[in-house]
Amino acid sequence: MPGFISTGSTIAAGIRDDFMGTYEPAFAGVLESLDDAMQLDVPFNHRTETFGMHETMPYPERFDEGNESIPEEGTGSKSFSVTTFDYGKRVSWKIKDREDNKIGDLRAKAAMLGQHFASLPSRAFIELITGSTSLLPAVPNAPDGAAPYSTTDGASAARFGVTDGNIVTGGGVSTSALIETDFFAAIARMGQFQDVKGQPYWEPSVLQERYTIFHGIALLKVFTQAFAANSVFGYRAGTSTTDTSTSAGVSNVILASGVQVTLRATSRITDNDWFIFRGGSPVKPFFKGIRRALTMEDSIMGGNSTEATQTTGKEWVQFTERDAFGVNVPFATVKVNN
Amino acid sequence: MSATVPFERTAKGGSAVKVKSGLPEITKSAKTIRYWIGTTPSSPIQNVTVGGVTFPLFRGSPVFDQDGGKPDRTLDHGIYADLTDERVELIRNGVKIRVIRIWGGTDDDKFETAPGTVKGKGKTAQMLIVDGPHYRRQPNDHPVGEFLYMHRLDAMSAEDGHRFPPETMEGA
Numbered sequence: 001m002p003g004f005i006s007t008g009s010t011i012a013a014g015i016r017d018d019f020m021g022t023y024e025p026a027f028a029g030v031l032e033s034l035d036d037a038m039q040l041d042v043p044f045n046h047r048t049e050t051f052g053m054h055e056t057m058p059y060p061e062r063f064d065e066g067n068e069s070i071p072e073e074g075t076g077s078k079s080f081s082v083t084t085f086d087y088g089k090r091v092s093w094k095i096k097d098r099e100d101n102k103i104g105d106l107r108a109k110a111a112m113l114g115q116h117f118a119s120l121p122s123r124a125f126i127e128l129i130t131g132s133t134s135l136l137p138a139v140p141n142a143p144d145g146a147a148p149y150s151t152t153d154g155a156s157a158a159r160f161g162v163t164d165g166n167i168v169t170g171g172g173v174s175t176s177a178l179i180e181t182d183f184f185a186a187i188a189r190m191g192q193f194q195d196v197k198g199q200p201y202w203e204p205s206v207l208q209e210r211y212t213i214f215h216g217i218a219l220l221k222v223f224t225q226a227f228a229a230n231s232v233f234g235y236r237a238g239t240s241t242t243d244t245s246t247s248a249g250v251s252n253v254i255l256a257s258g259v260q261v262t263l264r265a266t267s268r269i270t271d272n273d274w275f276i277f278r279g280g281s282p283v284k285p286f287f288k289g290i291r292r293a294l295t296m297e298d299s300i301m302g303g304n305s306t307e308a309t310q311t312t313g314k315e316w317v318q319f320t321e322r323d324a325f326g327v328n329v330p331f332a333t334v335k336v337n338n
Numbered sequence: 339m340s341a342t343v344p345f346e347r348t349a350k351g352g353s354a355v356k357v358k359s360g361l362p363e364i365t366k367s368a369k370t371i372r373y374w375i376g377t378t379p380s381s382p383i384q385n386v387t388v389g390g391v392t393f394p395l396f397r398g399s400p401v402f403d404q405d406g407g408k409p410d411r412t413l414d415h416g417i418y419a420d421l422t423d424e425r426v427e428l429i430r431n432g433v434k435i436r437v438i439r440i441w442g443g444t445d446d447d448k449f450e451t452a453p454g455t456v457k458g459k460g461k462t463a464q465m466l467i468v469d470g471p472h473y474r475r476q477p478n479d480h481p482v483g484e485f486l487y488m489h490r491l492d493a494m495s496a497e498d499g500h501r502f503p504p505e506t507m508e509g510a
Contacts, residue, residue: 080399131385131392132463139384140399146417147385147394154397156418169390169428218472270464271436273387337387338467 030122033264036212036277037333038125039287044084044324049289051326052079053143056195076196080143082326084291085136087120089113090318095301098315107300110317114296117321121288124325126268128286129214129275129335135325142327148285149335160201161194166330170338173219173272176226180254183226186276186334187211187259193331201331202278210260210279216269223274227254227261272338281332289324368422372491376416378503381485382440382463389429391419393486415502418491429488433507436482437475439464483508 031040058073091110098106124135128148131139141147145154151165152158159165168186171178193201215223225232231249254261260279269275277285298317299306309315377386377395384395397417421429441462465482466473487504 130383130465131387131394132383132465134462138395141394141397143399145398147392149385149387150392150394150417151390152417152419154399154417156420164390167387167390167392218470270439271467272470273465335387337390 030118034121034125036210036262036279036281037214037284037286038121039284039328040121042287042289042324044082044289044291044322047291048081048083049324050079050081051143052077053329056197056199059197059199078143080140080326082140082289082324084289084322084324086320086322087117087135088318088320089116090316092314092316095309095313095315107298107315107317111296111298113317114294114319117294117319120321120323122266123268124288124323125286126266128325128327130269130273140325140327143329148327148330149333160192160331161198162189162192164189166190166193166334168334168336170272170274170336172338173222173274176222176229176232179222179226180232180252182336183213183254183261183276186336187278189334190276190278190332208259210262212262212264212277212279213274214264214266214269214277215274216271217265217267218270219272219274220265223263223265226252227263230255274336274338276334276336278332283328283331285328285330285333287326287328289326291322291324292320294319294321370420370422371426372418372420373426373488374416374491374494374504375419375486375488378485378487378506380503381438383438383465383485386436386465386482386486388432388436388482388486389425391421391425391429392417393488416487426488433481433483433486435467435469437466437468437479438482438485439466439476439479441478481508 034040055076055078057075061071063069063071091113093106093110120135127133127135128139131147133139139147141154142150144159146152146159146165149165149167150159151163151167153160153165166189168182168189170182173179191200191202191204195201213223213227229252232252262279296317296319298304298315299309300315300317301309301313305315375391375393377384377393379395381395386393394417395415397414466479468475484506486507488507489504
């Protein structure tokens with residue numbers, strides 16, 4: 001019975017509602033978890049917005065007064081467009097089912113679907129970082145013409161002036177030692193990013209920053225070991241990165257470094273790739289634009305009913321929202337590919 | 339004012355310190371070859387990263403039409419990547435152990451062939467690693483190589499370059 005709320009299990013006399021909320025997922029903290037990765041609610045005034053940016057201004061250089069004039073240098077600019085899409089859902093029920101329902105108010109229950117719109121940013125975010133498409137007809141490229149994570153830019157030059165761009169080839173996720181090695185490789189890579197004038201994009205404070213890591217929930221234990229355990233397995237660096245079970249535990253270099261890491265485990269990431277975001281970056285790699293905020297409409301007999309409701313006995317509530325999801329220049333993120 | 343000592347005089351009778359550079363030989367493995375790589379429009383995952391390299395559906399920035407569906411200009415398929423033999427081997431090994439699990443959708447829900455118009459509507463896809471402890475094969479698992487292509491540019495004919503989607507990696 002597509003589209004309808006089935007009430008077959010909720011109309012028996014004396015039925016109890018103690019576990020009514022069983023199927024309601026919790027969305028508290030969803031938006032906070034994206035803090036370092038996605039800028040939320042950028043206002044959109046048109047169906048498609050075009051954003052422009054100047055590339056890095058030139059840096060000063062020495063010149064010999066009297067022999068040379070002051071050196072002159074220009075710089076480029078970029079623009080990219082982002083289109084809004086419609087997101088919505090309607091649920092319907094029969095009037096008699098609402099009248100006979102014994103557990104709560106069916107209308108109020110139906111209206112809870114509005115809460116699920118809170119999942120949109122996190123679902124879109126995962127699609128943007130994993131490259132899958134469902135909410136978006138296509139994952140947009142970054143303003144440099146390449147995918148959000150890419151070794152090269154759209155012109156096939158090394159992205160951000162560094163070999164392999166913002167992808168680190170990981171050593172695997174079987175041990176905390178491998179993750180530790182890849183973590184430092186990833187933040188070091190980020191520290192090597194260059195602006196279009198060949199200067200370091202980030203100030204030399206990489207290790208004093210905080211990072212957020214998104215990884216698959218199946219890897220929870222090994223990531224907890226890597227980032228939270230006081231001591232980790234030792235390994236013979238230079239010969240193997242495999243845990244040596246006979247060696248004594250060594251102090252956790254990540255903890256010792258003082259760098260702050262927040263782990264975000266999600267079941268939406270199903271492979272061994274993980275994604276690191278630099279905290280507090282002035283420019284977040286991804287953004288959500290909003291053209292129209294969440295809007296609810298309903299058709300209820302005796303209230304605000306449509307003709308269809310009056311003739312078919314079918315009531316409904318619907319929510320719609322118009323959003324855009326885009327990619328900015330991904331200076332603040334690196335993917336570890338395993 | 340002290341007198342300037344000629345350089346030739348200070349060097350006379352001296353012996354130069356010489357060092358043999360420890361630079362390793364340039365090996366064949368450091369040589370890169372340019373490849374054309376990408377995902378096919380039928381891939382439910384648009385950008386796939388294997389061996390540290392992303393295979394994208396397209397490069398450039400799509401501008402969608404006012405109905406929000408299709409891009410208003412043709413985009414370039416895939417991307418050019420300069421890869422070493424080692425990296426190619428890494429990609430081969432990565433492709434072998436990855437599958438895309440696809441749910442939902444129907445045969446009528448074929449993805450369109452124009453780049454930038456991938457239709458994931460009705461379909462859900464996940465990338466899985468087959469040599470992990472949690473993997474159990476399902477009928478709806480597709481080798482990722484079915485959706486990836488990788489062609490050496492120097493070995494491609496002009497005809498190959500115009501054929502799209504090109505031959506995929508599966509079966510290599």
